[in-house]
Amino acid sequence: MRFSINTRVLYTLVSALLIITGSLVAIRFAQGYRFSFSPEQPPMRSTGLLAANSFPTGAEVIVNGKLIGATDDTFYMEPGDYEVEISRDGYYPWKKNLHLQPELVVQTNAQLFKLVPSLTPLTYTGVHNISPSPDGEKLIYYTASASAKNRNGLYILDLSASLLNSQREPRQITEEASGFDLENAQFIWSPDNSQVILSTNGHEVLLDLNKKSILGTLPDVGFRKKDILSEWEYELYVRERQYLSKFPPEILEVASKSATNVYLSPDKKKILYTATATAVIPDNLVPPLPAANTQPQARTIQPGSTYVYDREEDRNFRVDVISNRSDYLEIATSSAAAEFGKILLADDLASPAKTLVASPSSFLRMSATTSAQTANNFARYYSSLYSQGIQWFPDSKHLLFTDGSSIYLIEYDNTNRTAVYSGPFDVNFIYPWPDGSRVLTLTSLGSTQFPNLYAIELK
Structure with missing residues (x-):
């Protein structure tokens, strides 16, 4: 009877020891420790972890000129400095010099941009006097070349994602009116993006952007x-x-x-x-x-x-x-x-x-x-x-700017400067889409007489 009890105790102790040992080994392994059987190295050494991820995924991971795998994946490497490149066909490569430390994870978070972005028209009747809202999710602009006269006036283009994830059509908020020079008017947005003070030709009116207004009937708010x-x-x-x-x-x-x-x-x-x-x-x-x-x-x-x-x-x-x-x-x-x-x-x-x-x-x-x-x-x-x-990109990791001939994105730490677009565009208006998938600009393509709003597809 005593021998049976001792055996059970022994089994329990051995099992507990194996569980504790296995847990410690697993923890150390996750921290980057690796066993070595080489006489020139210690039996257990610490490594750094490179979490190579990219958007989109499936890109090659090249370290010091050598292909080591694809994103998204984690690589255990000796501590030190590495030249890391992440590339995928059809996209600009991402490159950065990274320093790996023992037991610590360095994540790449590489955003890849298309080599050949496409242009998508968002308007067709001309865009003038454009102004973005404080939150960057709306644009107000004037058009004077619509097919019907009552369709000329001020429009709101909502850039936020809809429930069906489809492009929203511009929405007219006021028609042209005598005495209002909408092409040269000034706009002042409210902080909550719901109102705009319109100033032109001595008129000062407050527009409610959630409904259509008749300019001639709005009270003057100049006082x-x-x-x-x-x-x-x-x-x-x-x-x-x-x-x-x-x-x-x-x-x-x-x-x-x-x-x-x-x-x-x-x-x-x-x-x-x-x-x-x-x-x-x-x-x-x-x-x-x-x-x-x-x-x-x-x-x-x-x-x-x-x-x-x-x-x-x-x-x-x-x-x-x-x-x-x-x-x-x-x-x-x-x-x-x-x-x-x-x-x-x-x-x-x-x-x-x-x-x-x-x-x-x-x-x-x-x-x-x-x-x-x-x-x-x-x-x-x-x-x-x-x-x-120089504008912040919506991801808070890139900056958007132009030198007059190309549109660039650069990471905030001064790396990965990329000319994402070099076609025709208006140097006075480049603006990021709220989710960072596009850049907006004005340009005239083909036989179009007036500039229209186009989206440069980056991803």
Whole structure:
């Protein structure tokens, strides 16, 4: 009887030992440890993990010139520096120098773009005076060449995905009316994207974008425009203050005193800015993260250069996006001046927040002496399309810009600069589709007399 009990205890102990040992081995294996039977190496060595993934998948993974597999897959490699290339037929290759550390995973997240993108027309009756909404999901524009006169006027094109995932048709919100020069009118969007102040020929009317309006019957809001814009600016101030408060104080000091054209990324974790003065960003502003981006940084900023700061990883990258062409260099340089740059509303984070009731005059910073200048100030605040022309892509990992002859995408850490389109386009209007699958531009193709809106298919 005693022998039987001891046997059961022994079996239990052996089973527990095997389970514990197997679990430890599995954990170590998942961490990148590998056994070695070579006398020149330790019996167990730690490796780094390269998680090679791409969009789309099925791309070749080439490391130091050698094909090692395809995406999506994880590869265990000796710690060190590697030149990684991910390529697929019909797409531009993705390349980056990566540093692998023991037990840590480095993910590629390689976005591949088509070598030969196609053009898809979105309008057919001409597009003039186009303006995107603050959230980037709507466009307002004027057309004057529709088949019927009552179809000329202002239209809204909704870029957001529908339930059936089909392209939505432009929706007319107002017809042409006597005394309203819609082709040269100014638009000021509300922060919630539901209203637009239309200014032209001395008229100031408020358009509700959810319904069709008759211009001649709308009341003039010129007498209360100041109050409307003050309320909108206060709303923008509160939002901006909330988002910027998550960044280190040292970065906010640079953004408010040594930079202009400060734009938050769509995920609110990075800022794009142009330096106006020399400054040094201190190291270690946030606790270091494992497997953080190892691309070269530029923590000493120089006037006229463009940078991206990532608050999650405390990385600051100089982005080479300014063309060598003198005309575009002049535009980029002049846009850094205060009178052309975007206004940073929440530049008082070290102080208590202002309120609309206590400080109504504090929320008229974007209101200028003319309607045109006021509209320009709001447009530049909403989109960098109207300041330096360098725009965040919806994935918060790429920047969109042009040198006048091609349209480019570049990763925020200054790698993988790709000319995604070199056909005909309007240099004054390139704009990303909300999901990043397309880039919008204006162009005239074939016998079309007026420019129309086209989508450049990237994926």
